[in-house]
Amino acid sequence: MSSTTNSPTHHTSTIGAIGAPSRRNTELALLVFAVVIPVFAYANVGLAINNHVPAGLLEYGLGLGLLAGVAHLAVRKFAPYADPLLLPLATLLNGLGLVVIWRLDQSKLLQSLKGFSPAAPRQLLYTALGIALFAAVLIFLKDHRVLQRYTYISMFCALTLLILPLVPGLGADIYGAKIWIRVPGLGSLQPGEFAKIVLAIFFAGYLMVKRDALALASRRFMGLYLPRGRDLGPILVVWAISILILVFETDLGTSLLFFGMFVIMLYVATERTSWIVFGLLMSAVGAVGVASFESHIQTRVNAWLDPMREYQLSRQITHDGILHSDQLQQSLWAFGSGGTLGTGWGQGHSDLIKFAANSDFVFATFGEELGLAGIMAMLLLYGLIAERGMRTALAARDPFGKLLAVGLSGAFALQVFVVAGGVMGLIPLTGMTMPFVAYGGSSVLANWALIGILIRISDTARRPAPAPAANPDAEMTQVVRPS
Amino acid sequence: MSELTLTVMRLGFLAVLWLFVIVAVQVIRSDLFGTRVTQRGSRREAGRQQQAPRQQPAAPPQQRGQQGGGRRGRNAPSKLVVTEGTLTGTTVALQGQTITLGRAHDSTIVLDDDYASSRHARIYPDRDGQWIVEDLGSTNGTYLDRSRLTTPTPIPLGAPIRIGKTVIELRK
Numbered sequence: 001m002s003s004t005t006n007s008p009t010h011h012t013s014t015i016g017a018i019g020a021p022s023r024r025n026t027e028l029a030l031l032v033f034a035v036v037i038p039v040f041a042y043a044n045v046g047l048a049i050n051n052h053v054p055a056g057l058l059e060y061g062l063g064l065g066l067l068a069g070v071a072h073l074a075v076r077k078f079a080p081y082a083d084p085l086l087l088p089l090a091t092l093l094n095g096l097g098l099v100v101i102w103r104l105d106q107s108k109l110l111q112s113l114k115g116f117s118p119a120a121p122r123q124l125l126y127t128a129l130g131i132a133l134f135a136a137v138l139i140f141l142k143d144h145r146v147l148q149r150y151t152y153i154s155m156f157c158a159l160t161l162l163i164l165p166l167v168p169g170l171g172a173d174i175y176g177a178k179i180w181i182r183v184p185g186l187g188s189l190q191p192g193e194f195a196k197i198v199l200a201i202f203f204a205g206y207l208m209v210k211r212d213a214l215a216l217a218s219r220r221f222m223g224l225y226l227p228r229g230r231d232l233g234p235i236l237v238v239w240a241i242s243i244l245i246l247v248f249e250t251d252l253g254t255s256l257l258f259f260g261m262f263v264i265m266l267y268v269a270t271e272r273t274s275w276i277v278f279g280l281l282m283s284a285v286g287a288v289g290v291a292s293f294e295s296h297i298q299t300r301v302n303a304w305l306d307p308m309r310e311y312q313l314s315r316q317i318t319h320d321g322i323l324h325s326d327q328l329q330q331s332l333w334a335f336g337s338g339g340t341l342g343t344g345w346g347q348g349h350s351d352l353i354k355f356a357a358n359s360d361f362v363f364a365t366f367g368e369e370l371g372l373a374g375i376m377a378m379l380l381l382y383g384l385i386a387e388r389g390m391r392t393a394l395a396a397r398d399p400f401g402k403l404l405a406v407g408l409s410g411a412f413a414l415q416v417f418v419v420a421g422g423v424m425g426l427i428p429l430t431g432m433t434m435p436f437v438a439y440g441g442s443s444v445l446a447n448w449a450l451i452g453i454l455i456r457i458s459d460t461a462r463r464p465a466p467a468p469a470a471n472p473d474a475e476m477t478q479v480v481r482p483s
Numbered sequence: 484m485s486e487l488t489l490t491v492m493r494l495g496f497l498a499v500l501w502l503f504v505i506v507a508v509q510v511i512r513s514d515l516f517g518t519r520v521t522q523r524g525s526r527r528e529a530g531r532q533q534q535a536p537r538q539q540p541a542a543p544p545q546q547r548g549q550q551g552g553g554r555r556g557r558n559a560p561s562k563l564v565v566t567e568g569t570l571t572g573t574t575v576a577l578q579g580q581t582i583t584l585g586r587a588h589d590s591t592i593v594l595d596d597d598y599a600s601s602r603h604a605r606i607y608p609d610r611d612g613q614w615i616v617e618d619l620g621s622t623n624g625t626y627l628d629r630s631r632l633t634t635p636t637p638i639p640l641g642a643p644i645r646i647g648k649t650v651i652e653l654r655k
Contacts, residue, residue: 026510033506037499044492084514085507092503344493370497377500384507391511477586477622478597480647 023084024076030088031072035065038095041345045103048346060102063124064095067131074135079459083392086458089385090436090451094127094444096378097437099345100365104358107351119358119439126441130448137452144457148400151205154198161195162241162258166248190433192254193446196261196415197453200407203262207269208399210234215270235278238262243286250296252287253418253430257411259283264410265403268393297428303328304428327353327361331423335367342371358439360431363423379420382435386413389454395461405457408450560614560640560653563606568649569595577614577653581607584646585619598623598647606638614638614653623647 039061046054054060068091075082102120104110141147147154164181180188207214214234242259246252263279291297303310303325311329334350337343348368353361367375389409396402415435422429433440435447563582565573575582575592582591585603594603600621609615617635618625625632626645643650 023510023514030503030506030510033503037496037503040499041496044489044496047492048489085510089507341497342493344489345496347489370500373497374500377497377504380504381507384504384511387511477600480598480623 022080024072024080027075027084027087028072030084031068031091034088034092035061035068035095037092038064038099041096041099042102044345045099045106046346048344049103049106060098060124064091064098064127067091067128071131071134074138075455078138079455081462081464082455082459083388083462085384085388086451086455089381089388090448093378093381093385093436094130096366097362097434097439097444098123098127100362100369100437101358101439103346103369104351104365106346107357109351110354110357113354122441123439123444126444129441130444133445134448134452137449138456141453141456144401144404144453144460145398147201147404148205148208151202154202154205158195158199158202159241161191161198162245162249162254164191190440190442192251192257192432193442194449196257196411197408197446197450199258200261200265200404200411203265203407204400204403206234207265207403211269211399214266215272232278235262235266235275235282239282239286242283243290246286246290246297247294250294251431252297252300252428253415253422253432256283256287256418256430257414257432259286260414261407261411264414265407268406269403299324300428300430304425307332307425325355327356328423328425328429330354331361331364331367332425334364335424338368338371340372342367342369342374345369359433360419360429360438361423362438363420363434366437367424378437379416382413382416385409385451386416388458392454392458392461396457397461397465401457401460405454408454412447412450559612560638560655562654563592563651564654565592566643566650566652568647570649577608579608579612581605584649584651585621592651594646594649596647596649599649603646604632604644606644609637616644621646 039057042060043053043057046052046057068087071087071091075087098120101123102118105118105120110116167181180190182188239259242255245258246255249255259279260283263275263283266275266279267273291301307329310324311326313324314326330350330353334348334353338348342348346369348365350361350365350368351357353364357365363375366378370378386409389405389412393402393405393409396405412435415432418427418430419432419434419438421427422432433443435443561577563575563577565571570592573592580591583602583605584590584592584594584599585601586594586596586599587601590602600619600623602619603621604616604618604625606614606616614637615635616625616627616632616638618632627636627638628642638644638653641652641654643652
């Protein structure tokens with residue numbers, strides 16, 4: 001602008017909304033990328049182990065591509081304004097999971113174990129079912145606010161799902177943690193994975209109604225807002241339930257996940273830091289308290305504190321009646337031998353973990369074969385899913401959708417933390433699985449449903465707002481009449 | 484397979500994985516949405532900007548405001564404060580831009596006031612950086628202190644400007 005300007009410059013600012021564009025083509029491009037990466041990995045595994053490109057490369061690539069294409073078309077048709085990143089991120093993680101499960105299927109050591117059968121074809125089937133569930137969520141859940149009507153029904157569903165593994169004859173005690181149910185003819189199921197979603201619906205509906213009471217009535221003490229005694233009720237009830245899960249199902253992960261999800265949602269709903277302080281204190285007290293008398297938890301804690309001792313005990317014949325496992329130590333060695341850049345696909349020895357190498361401990365294989373660089377990228381992929389969930393929550397216009405998106409993405413992030421922390425020896429190991437990459441039908445199905453709900457909320461949030469009904473500019477100005 | 488091929492594939496895979504992460508983050512960067520603040524120039528200026536579309540509209544007025552501030556010395560007002568009415572407590576920083584007041588949605592300060600017109604008044608700096616208030620032909624008029632404005636008038640620091648039920652003043 002020239003300095004000779006002598007006119008008064010009149011600048012006004014307009015604050016207008018930028019409608020988020022439909023980003024379906026971006027999504028498609030990323031999706032192609034997300035299918036190509038696992039195909040590359042699959043070829044790499046075949047070349048490293050068998051010296052030739054695996055025979056099923058084309059089928060596998062087409063299969064994954066077809067599933068991704070179906071999911072993409074479902075989003076294009078039923079949620080055109082949804083976030084462009086959620087689907088490609090989930091597809092990539094799921095594809096990498098399929099590769100790593102197929103890679104562990106190739107291990108001679110695992111093949112020699114009793115009851116071995118290739119897991120990759122079944123995981124591909126679960127993925128197909130998961131994508132079908134994802135599409136079903138998008139088709140039948142036209143508006144996420146419908147879920148709000150089922151607030152208390154969700155509570156009962158969630159409690160039922162949580163109690164199911166304890167029902168005699170139905171529940172299955174698999175290596176200590178009772179978080180499975182056995183459905184005759186179908187195999188076993190982990191109801192906790194589904195309870196996660198249903199519980200998020202209940203918490204969102206409940207906190208939306210009660211958050212004002214929980215946020216406003218409080219006293220200030222040492223910089224923290226202390227809630228009134230009676231407002232502690234809900235958090236105490238959820239805490240008690242999570243402790244009961246810990247005692248009866250002896251699974252630290254499930255317990256931590258539900259309590260943590262409630263605390264996150266409570267914090268977001270009330271904006272009071274004190275809830276986080278309370279939540280951390282209560283979970284610490286609960287975990288320490290239960291660990292003092294529950295032998296299964298003690299075993300897990302001991303294995304966490306001293307994995308090497310546990311490793312040596314597993315090599316000896318012990319008579320203490322406890323199943324000693326060298327898994328955690330093997331997992332730590334796997335991470336260690338991976339180093340910064342990893343050994344490369346198919347060249348690690350994470351199959352030494354043996355049992356659950358492709359489910360609970362699947363992350364150790366990534367740690368060994370892709371190294372620190374690889375798992376950092378994977379953790380970032382998980383982080384991006386959680387971030388897109390939080391971004392969806394910020395953009396959502398209704399409080400229920402906000403809380404639900406926060407709850408789902410918070411639970412997702414917490415689950416990643418609990419599992420990754422467990423296999424890396426940061427926290428005691430739990431019986432949960434890494435979302436999308438671990439072998440297991442319940443996990444894959446539940447997480448695809450979770451992504452489906454997040455995509456539905458983000459579609460509603462990013463849809464351009466309807467035009468305002470009346471234009472106030474057109475109204476007449478009232479005239480002041482001197483009285 | 485030779486060692487070299489496998490090493491290349493290993494590093495290549497990591498590179499591709501990170502490339503995906505970076506592309507995803509780039510998508511997030513281009514995906515920011517929400518509210519946008521657009522600077523709109525006067526008609527004459529807009530014409531000039533069309534001739535030279537590469538000029539950035541936001542920067543020049545700010546510079547001018549700072550220069551003016553230097554000339555006006557310490558008594559230059561730096562903000563506009565709403566002291567009465569539904570918007571009481573609102574402050575708007577004065578950075579050399581024109582501030583429009585009215586019920587219209589595109590006003591800088593949108594008044595929720597039945598006695599204000601849609602385009603009621605505007606406040607702008609003249610060439611010397613002195614802030615001027617001008618009534619835009621409003622129904623109920625704009626008052627500076629007690630007198631109804633008929634011409635654009637310089638605003639003394641702290642003098643109340645009344646628009647309908649709303650009172651604003653300029654402060655340092």
